[in-house]
Amino acid sequence: MTDLHDLLSPYVADGTVPGAVGLVARGDRTEVAAVGAAGIAGTTPAPAPMARDSIFRIASLSKPVTAAAVMTLVDDGRLTLDDQVAKWLPELASPVVVRTPHSPVDDVVPAGRPITVADLLDARAGYGFPSDFSLPAVAPLFAELKQGPPMPQHVAEPDAWMAALARIPLLRQPGEAWLYNTTSDIQGVLVARVSGRSLPEFLAERIFEPLGMKDTGFAVPRGELGRFTSYYRADQPGGLQLVDAPDGQWSSVPAFPSGAGGLVSTVDDLHAFGRMLLGGGSTGGRRVLSPESVRLMTTDRLTPAQRDASPLFLEGQSWGFGGSVDVAAVEPWNVPGRYGWVGGTGTAAHIVPSTGAVTVLLTQRELAGPTPPALMRDFWRYAAGH
Template identity: 70%
Template sequence: MNGTGLRDVLEAHVGKGPGAAPGAVGLVARGDRVEVCAVGSADTDGSAPMARDSLFRIASITKPIVAAAVLMLVEDGRLGLDDPVAPWLPELAAPRVVRTPSAPVDDVVPAARPITVEDLLTFRAGYGFPSDFALPAVRPLFDELRQGAPEPEHERGPDAWMAALARVPLLHQPGEAWLYNTCSDIQGVLIARAAGRPLPEFLAERIFAPLGMTDTGFHVPPAALDRFTSSYRPDPQDGTARLVDAADGRWSRAPAFPSGAGGLVSTVDDWYAFARFLLARGTADDGRRLLSAESVARMTTDHLTPAQRAASALFTEGQGWGYGGSVDVARTAPWNVLGRYGWVGGTGTTAHVTPATGTAAILLTQLQMTGPTPPASMRDFWTYAAGV
């Protein structure tokens, strides 16, 4: 590996043209060999060069971190994978399910069985996004729960959020189908209630501090705002980057609802610390074991049936799903490597580890995705990381 190769990959997608991000930070590590490159600017005016320690809204690459926290509580004995979630989430003690996925929200039947902890981890609890966003039971996820791009200034607290969730019917029976996103937010509330402390505190104590993830959290403190990048969305007409949130905007203060699905901010080196923890099968750099090798293996192993993988293809492109991230089970593209685990973030981020090769690949940009399909910048980066 050499810096020139990675720089070329990143610079091809950075600039001022249509579809270009203002800047990017990429990291590819194979064993002890680490290549890091920062290109472009933190914002479109070019006044602040992108740096290795630039902070980003990492969106859905929050999900693997939250899944690991759930497993820590399982190993603590506070939760069991097969346990119903009702003792901690009584709002979900008697969920109702729409009679068919296309049925009106008031045409419901009782759930055939309780929702379990593992249902949440595998995204098969019955809540979340299917391939058809127009289904009646999907609309409340946007209107009532504000699922989608996090908007901290509009969110309610965890208890009020759970009360709203309880009024939304499941789209499928528990265990029946993979549905995107919502289960990670529920995991965040589950962690807080089972641990008896707010989600940010638990993550800070059990994951961020032991791994040295000093820049990761649910908001950016004043002293670090000068390293925080602005967030952009491609203009639907010409593809140029349009400002969505400035550095002193939504993430400059603690949110009412810390989103386990996509609320964290972080740096490339902080997520790389988490990647090393996964590659070391649950052990921190200093030798402390934070999670058992068996739990990390469950987290990074596909749990879906072939039919569930096929139905989730809009999001996963037919690959599998572990806990909090996808798992490559087929070589359908140059970047697919069997056993590769990780995910993408709608704010323009992606992070994966491949245990078989000891590889970690993390890309952070400020340009939001326009849909579930990853942009060319991510695909080119993945191909480079795969060594193709």
């Protein structure tokens, strides 16, 4: 019978990835496999063997964590979902919207209503990536805000970032469309301003320390760089190109801690976060979220038309707060209610409330597009028992 190590090993052997760590947990049974190495063989110094505690850039797996931070403030009574964000983000007090998605950035109309906390959480505030990246209002997200593949040392500090955001029109009216990524970064700024703490400080105090997520943060301490993997993207013909080494972009805390994609973590830390969600917001006697906040995070928020308009929801997904929610059994691994997401650095983490499962796959190869690669799909199929 194939085990998780047998499933992952061929993808290392054929050069698809230098290494991978996978975790599949149900109840008291947890299976973990670490295969390959933290970097490409033949480099100097020689890469360390991949291990259970290897540290990865988790990219968009940061989004559910940031959404959970916002919900802790809701639980505290310091925010409500209907609050207008302008109270804490005055840069967004009078947003304007391009007249049509194809309009120039100076052809704008006033927003029909204020942006709310819920709009940020469910990615319907009007900022973010649509299916067409060529639209004029999308270009400034890349040029001025450095949205896209994470590069933490190249982004301005939060106040300057928000000032730049205020100069960019919304692509769609608030509540009208699901748009990717940008609202999770805005959530991170919101958490900092409401709490009076930096986002790294707040996450450490309210989420990471209570859950024992000791290796999760926005940078890897110097003494732990030996456990940090290298990060690659596909190169022609068929090779891998180094994007970031262990002593690179994540070796110091960035000026802008990205709630959309800035975290590093391990399979066990992400397992702890998943267990908390499965436990209705608590685990090991420690409560992080209320059951109602977990329910809201893991409940579909989109209309069918909003769901169908996104190229990211190809296999039965929709969106809750900070992560996808499966709503249709399109593939063998789709279970309605499955919650989680994938990261552009080659990562994936989900919970399946109906079976009590947590699944985590961490690799260091950048995804080439919205369709999950074969390794990820085979992992999900395995985790679902198929």
